[in-house]
Amino acid sequence: xxxxAIWVAIVAVVFGxxxxxxxxxxxxxxxxxxxxxxFEMGPVWRRVQHELDRIDDRDHSxxxxxxxxxxxxxxxxxWQSELTFVGIExxxxxxxxxxxxxxxxxxxxxxxLITSSGTACDTTALVDWKIIQLDP
Numbered sequence: 001x002x003x004x005a006i007w008v009a010i011v012a013v014v015f016g017x018x019x020x021x022x023x024x025x026x027x028x029x030x031x032x033x034x035x036x037x038x039f040e041m042g043p044v045w046r047r048v049q050h051e052l053d054r055i056d057d058r059d060h061s062x063x064x065x066x067x068x069x070x071x072x073x074x075x076x077x078x079w080q081s082e083l084t085f086v087g088i089e090x091x092x093x094x095x096x097x098x099x100x101x102x103x104x105x106x107x108x109x110x111x112x113l114i115t116s117s118g119t120a121c122d123t124t125a126l127v128d129w130k131i132i133q134l135d136p
Contacts, residue, residue, distance in 0.1 A: 035114045
């Protein structure tokens, strides 16, 4: 019985060390997230924070966050470990012009747009973007 316990302990230490080493050496994924903050997002606006929380639950990722609307396109924050989205209210019509012009958009390993299925924004030009459509 004692040799079995020793063998199990050695295997646990070896595999635990392997898992720890693999986790520590893994590259960080950069995720650029854009939130459609047009007035058309009003009906689903309360669900945006929940979706951002779901996205930033990923391990080994850093995030940049921006908004998109026709009157302004704002970078909320550049690369950091979690998505921070405060003080933004839906305003103006939706426009995705310039969405890919951010430095963060070109650096990112993954690009995500959060929008509403009822929005007038045309997302067909967003090749290689993951589009999350929130239904009212």
